[in-house]
Amino acid sequence: EAGVAQSPRYKIIEKRQSVAFWCNPISGHATLYWYQQILGQGPKLLIQFQNNGVVDDSQLPKDRFSAERLKGVDSTLKIQPAKLEDSAVYLCASSGRESGGELFFGEGSRLTVL
Template sequence: EAGVAQSPRYKIIEKRQSVAFWCNPISGHATLYWYQQILGQGPKLLIQFQNNGVVDDSQLPKDRFSAERLKGVDSTLKIQPAKLEDSAVYLCASSLGPGRAEAFFGQGTRLTVV
């Protein structure tokens, strides 16, 4: 069974530029999460989708971050414009459903903003 796929693995951009990350969850997984993991910290939930609807985006900085999940499958997370403090690893995870179902994580995208 293929795992959660993310791309790119690494990205370096200058501040005020824009960037987009892509995630392809495990087939059949209805729930998709985007997490931000700053160096030395635990993952922080940015947004959670159930199929193509947003369940929770309370911690998403909506002035610069946006995310969508087209047709309830792939998802894209965008940052525009980027700030230095956005440097982090962005993790995508998917699960069969919210709550008890195990979340499977991709390898993440390491973003460096200079």
């Protein structure tokens, strides 16, 4: 069974530029999550989708971050404009009824903002 796919694995940009990350969850998983993991800290939930609807985006900095899951399958997380403090690993996870609610994580996209 294919796992959660994320791309790109690494991205280096300058501040004020924009960046987009893509995530393809495990087939059939209705719930998709984006987490931000800053170096030395635990992952923090940015946004949670159930199918193509947003369940929780309370910690998403909406002035610069946006995310969509238009067809209820893959998802894109965008940052525009990026700040130095956005340097982090962006983790995508998915879960479904058949997984008993267990979250499966992708390998993450490491962003460095210079």
